[in-house]
Amino acid sequence: MSLTIGVDVGGTKxxxxxxxxxxxxxxxLKRATPSASPPQTADSIAGAVTxxxxxxxxxxxxxxxxxxxxxxxxxxxxAPNLAxxxxxxxxxxxxxxxxxxxxxxxxxxxxxxxxxxxxxRGQDHVMLVAVGTGIGAxxxxxxxxxxxxxxxxxxxxxxxxxxxxxxxxxGNRGCxxxxxxxxxxxxxxxxxxxxxxxxxxxxxxxxxxxxxxxSGPQITEAAHEGDAVALRCFEIVGGWLGQGLAALAGILDxxxxxxxxGVSDAGDLLINPARAAFEAALPGSTYRPRAEIRLAQLGAxxxxxxxxxxxxxxxxxxxxxxxxxxxxxxxxxxxxxxxPLSGPEPRxxxxxxxxxxxxxxxxxxITASSAAQPGTSQPMNMVxxx
Numbered sequence: 539m540s541l542t543i544g545v546d547v548g549g550t551k552x553x554x555x556x557x558x559x560x561x562x563x564x565x566x567l568k569r570a571t572p573s574a575s576p577p578q579t580a581d582s583i584a585g586a587v588t589x590x591x592x593x594x595x596x597x598x599x600x601x602x603x604x605x606x607x608x609x610x611x612x613x614x615x616x617a618p619n620l621a622x623x624x625x626x627x628x629x630x631x632x633x634x635x636x637x638x639x640x641x642x643x644x645x646x647x648x649x650x651x652x653x654x655x656x657x658x659r660g661q662d663h664v665m666l667v668a669v670g671t672g673i674g675a676x677x678x679x680x681x682x683x684x685x686x687x688x689x690x691x692x693x694x695x696x697x698x699x700x701x702x703x704x705x706x707x708x709g710n711r712g713c714x715x716x717x718x719x720x721x722x723x724x725x726x727x728x729x730x731x732x733x734x735x736x737x738x739x740x741x742x743x744x745x746x747x748x749x750x751x752x753s754g755p756q757i758t759e760a761a762h763e764g765d766a767v768a769l770r771c772f773e774i775v776g777g778w779l780g781q782g783l784a785a786l787a788g789i790l791d792x793x794x795x796x797x798x799x800g801v802s803d804a805g806d807l808l809i810n811p812a813r814a815a816f817e818a819a820l821p822g823s824t825y826r827p828r829a830e831i832r833l834a835q836l837g838a839x840x841x842x843x844x845x846x847x848x849x850x851x852x853x854x855x856x857x858x859x860x861x862x863x864x865x866x867x868x869x870x871x872x873x874x875x876x877x878p879l880s881g882p883e884p885r886x887x888x889x890x891x892x893x894x895x896x897x898x899x900x901x902x903x904i905t906a907s908s909a910a911q912p913g914t915s916q917p918m919n920m921v922x923x924x
Contacts, residue, residue: 780815
């Protein structure tokens with residue numbers, strides 16, 4: 539049985555797991571991420587992998603990194619929540635563990651796992667949108683991961699949907715993730731509580747009596763209880779999400795959107811308003827097929843499972859229906875994609891076993907003066923990529 543290790547590196551934790559050929563996690567462990575120090579982050583990754591290597595015979599390691607990964611899948615060009623700036627992560631980790639390593643964007647790894655093993659099994663045109671602190675995305679076209687020329691495709695969270703709108707951490711204003719993310723959900727709830735504390739009594743109770751104490755899980759809890767303010771916050775954020783998906787459908791025409799990330803744990807609270815807004819905003823909706831919008835199935839382990847599978851494929855350059863072995867692809871083709879050219883094979887049976895942990899999103903407030911809602915005078919225009 540071939541085993542590989544998948545590693546999911548976020549701003550606060552490193553999760554590493556041994557994964558078999560069916561995508562089942564054999565063993566998993568976690569380490570803290572010393573995000574301010576690239577060498578210490580590499581040490582943390584290597585420490586977790588080394589511990590697993592001591593108990594399992596592993597062929598390769600795949601690292602899913604939250605950041606811009608170059609086209610050779612070796613370096614992280616930029617990571618907003620870690621100190622990686624043109625960091626040769628593959629070289630640094632390989633030197634510490636002595637096992638082949640590939641580096642992949644975490645959302646790319648997650649969409650790959652959901653496509654071959656999860657919510658999008660059997661689909662060849664898939665877009666995963668991870669709704670967490672911000673918005674990340676991964677794209678599969680014709681059964682192949684789409685990485686773009688420089689390896690950093692799949693950042694729709696930073697499309698500007700409201701010109702001169704809310705200030706984003708990327709430096710621009712009006713980015714989609716400022717209206718359809720975990721941070722946006724919290725900002726809506728906190729601003730409502732400031733304006734109308736008598737109407738937001740339940741949210742304030744859950745927040746310990748403080749507006750700044752209101753967090754994403756508390757908003758979800760209140761919404762499940764039927765709290766009107768919490769439900770309205772989900773309607774607003776879900777509406778923005780659905781409008782963005784409609785614009786992406788006009789660009790990429792996927793057969794399936796998979797919604798993951800921490801906010802997706804709210805389930806129908808988020809998905810129902812997103813589907814309604816998608817239907818209303820889809821260009822030419824009366825005359826075209828509609829992409830399905832599904833919740834992710836693999837939870838927090840999707841990136842880990844996907845990174846492990848991509849590492850396995852990088853070793854063999856396998857294709858569905860072909861015996862494992864060296865691929866005939868050129869070095870350039872190998873650098874661009876390790877995904878099968880003819881599309882993922884559907885797999886029968888349940889999704890792989892996993893443990894799911896979802897971190898609470900940070901709750902950076904967004905000012906009321908820049909607030910916007912679907913249907914208001916601030917338009918939902920998807921402008922050209924900068």
